[in-house]
Amino acid sequence: MNTQMADRVPVLISGGSLVGLSASLFLGRLGVPHLLVERHAETSRHPRGRGNNLRTMELFRVAGVEEDVRAAASVLAGNHGILQAETLSGGEQEWLFREIDPGGGLARFSPSGWCLCSQNDLEPVLLRHAAQRGDLRFNTELVSFEQDADGVTALLRDRATGEERTVRADYLLAADGPRSPVRERLGIGQSGRGDLFHNVSVTFRAKRLAEVVGDRLFIACYLTDPAGAGALLPVDNREEWVFHLPWHPERGERVEDFTDARCTAHIRAAAGVPDLDVEIPGRAPWHAAERVADRYSSGRVLLCGDSAHEMPPTGAFGSNTGIQDAHNLAWKLAAVLAGWGGPRLLESYGAERRPVAVQTAARAAARSVEHQHPGFDAAPVGGPRTNVLAVALGYRYPEGALVGADATAGVVPERFAATGEVGTRAPHLWLRDRDGRRLSTLDLFECEPVLLAPAAGGGRWPEAARTVTGETGVPIRCLLVGEGGDLVPEPVPDAPVAGPRPAGPSGWPAVYGLREGGAVLVRPDGFVGWRAGSPVGDPVAALRVAVRGVAGL
Numbered sequence: 001m002n003t004q005m006a007d008r009v010p011v012l013i014s015g016g017s018l019v020g021l022s023a024s025l026f027l028g029r030l031g032v033p034h035l036l037v038e039r040h041a042e043t044s045r046h047p048r049g050r051g052n053n054l055r056t057m058e059l060f061r062v063a064g065v066e067e068d069v070r071a072a073a074s075v076l077a078g079n080h081g082i083l084q085a086e087t088l089s090g091g092e093q094e095w096l097f098r099e100i101d102p103g104g105g106l107a108r109f110s111p112s113g114w115c116l117c118s119q120n121d122l123e124p125v126l127l128r129h130a131a132q133r134g135d136l137r138f139n140t141e142l143v144s145f146e147q148d149a150d151g152v153t154a155l156l157r158d159r160a161t162g163e164e165r166t167v168r169a170d171y172l173l174a175a176d177g178p179r180s181p182v183r184e185r186l187g188i189g190q191s192g193r194g195d196l197f198h199n200v201s202v203t204f205r206a207k208r209l210a211e212v213v214g215d216r217l218f219i220a221c222y223l224t225d226p227a228g229a230g231a232l233l234p235v236d237n238r239e240e241w242v243f244h245l246p247w248h249p250e251r252g253e254r255v256e257d258f259t260d261a262r263c264t265a266h267i268r269a270a271a272g273v274p275d276l277d278v279e280i281p282g283r284a285p286w287h288a289a290e291r292v293a294d295r296y297s298s299g300r301v302l303l304c305g306d307s308a309h310e311m312p313p314t315g316a317f318g319s320n321t322g323i324q325d326a327h328n329l330a331w332k333l334a335a336v337l338a339g340w341g342g343p344r345l346l347e348s349y350g351a352e353r354r355p356v357a358v359q360t361a362a363r364a365a366a367r368s369v370e371h372q373h374p375g376f377d378a379a380p381v382g383g384p385r386t387n388v389l390a391v392a393l394g395y396r397y398p399e400g401a402l403v404g405a406d407a408t409a410g411v412v413p414e415r416f417a418a419t420g421e422v423g424t425r426a427p428h429l430w431l432r433d434r435d436g437r438r439l440s441t442l443d444l445f446e447c448e449p450v451l452l453a454p455a456a457g458g459g460r461w462p463e464a465a466r467t468v469t470g471e472t473g474v475p476i477r478c479l480l481v482g483e484g485g486d487l488v489p490e491p492v493p494d495a496p497v498a499g500p501r502p503a504g505p506s507g508w509p510a511v512y513g514l515r516e517g518g519a520v521l522v523r524p525d526g527f528v529g530w531r532a533g534s535p536v537g538d539p540v541a542a543l544r545v546a547v548r549g550v551a552g553l
Contacts, residue, residue: 011173012154013027013035014142016036020326026326030330051316051320076118089272172302175304198249199286205240209276247285290364291361309360315388332348335524335552339473342551355411356411367386389416396413396424402422422531426512448474515533
């Protein structure tokens with residue numbers, strides 16, 4: 001067995017599933033050299049993790065892959081809602097919800113829309129784009145690692161040849177799943193309610209099932225008859241399907257007990273078709289759990305995705321939260337490696353993302369109860385139902401790489417409102433640049449902090465940005481918005497703002513909570529890092545404080 005020493009790489013990613021590939025994509029876009037290793041020989045073959053929410057699709061939009069993701073998801077583009085029925089052919093049925101976006105109202109809040117793209121279709125898209133800027137090696141595993149004050153030394157093994165190589169990295173990003181060997185090695189514990197319920201996911205072919213489903217093009221159908229209880233998910237709406245059968249290991253059930261004969265009988269009972277043709281090419285167990293790592297980092301090793309948190313699949317919050325972890329972390333790693341991010345910037349990763357995971361996992365568990373997810377026997381509770389938009393777009397950071405955030409504000413609100421407050425995602429508005437091209441405000445945020453100010457009364461901000469960049473080395477892109485500025489906003493007839501509008505100009509300044517002469521500093525991840533709602537006496541001094549906080553200086 002040969003062991004080779006490789007050159008140093010800034011970032012080593014362990015894990016090449018959705019989150020690891022997303023991290024590679026985002027880091028590559030920011031010009032960060034990196035190496036990704038994945039122990040499996042190829043991307044996932046199993047159709048799971050299909051719901052990509054608005055925020056995730058916004059990130060894919062900015063990263064230049066949204067169109068390819070939608071193309072990969074085209075077969076399920078017409079599927080909507082979750083149906084609950086005793087059996088598919090029976091009369092007892094109701095829609096738990098019928099449309100993800102009834103009336104198209106979400107277009108007010110986002111340039112993107114929800115996308116139903118299964119993991120086996122999404123991962124190849126991410127792999128293809130990430131491989132253009134990163135070194136991605138499948139069939140390669142992280143055997144061990146040691147870290148010191150200056151970096152991480154990792155031992156990698158090619159699983160095909162047995163050849164080992166040592167890699168020196170500035171940082172190790174662990175996206176290695178819920179049983180994360182990296183997290184275990186670090187001794188990082190987990191908090192939460194633990195395992196909630198268990199399922200066996202069965203991939204099957206049934207050509208006649210489409211006739212039974214008819215025009216009910218659902219995302220999932222929950223079947224309640226005891227003989228066929230579970231969840232049915234379409235893969236191609238024709239003959240490829242997935243069925244989640246409740247599994248009770250606490251009663252002594254083993255995965256091996258789910259034979260082809262048992263699964264076939266179960267699926268036939270769910271369909272209400274005793275002689276349904278069923279062919280089963282594969283099955284895999286999965287666990288719905290509510291767990292969050294007690295820490296998101298240890299020295300130069302950082303956790304993201306399932307290594308940092310687990311949550312039930314209802315609401316499709318898990319993979320989305322992980323992809324958003326990777327996005328939050330990517331710009332901070334890029335800033336630190338480029339020299340303009342300070343020592344506190346990476347510390348803010350866990351401070352921001354862990355509370356989001358705790359709250360989101362709780363909402364996912366609550367939604368499983370609300371939808372009576374098969375296999376989950378928790379009793380229904382009263383109170384308002386989980387607002388998916390509030391979880392997907394409304395989460396906020398009360399502390400972290402921010403200046404002026406409301407530390408008392410809840411991390412996930414009961415209702416979503418785009419207000420432009422510090423710690424929230426910057427509101428989406430349509431703009432035109434000087435060449436007449438249409439873009440969203442969200443398209444502006446990726447590489448560096450962006451200072452937005454109304455063109456009317458904003459004349460002092462560009463010079464302040466140049467001065468502070470010269471002092472701190474933090475690249476600040478200053479844009480004046482309005483007639484005569486760098487960007488002209490389209491009319492805002494019904495701005496998505498909760499509560500009373502601030503006094504002063506209408507349109508985009510009001511949406512961002514600004515008056516003439518104010519300004520807002522938006523981080524590369526599209527979150528508001530600082531805001532001066534009204535004119536300030538000394539723009540340089542105000543911006544200096546804002547930039548130091550956002551950059552962790």
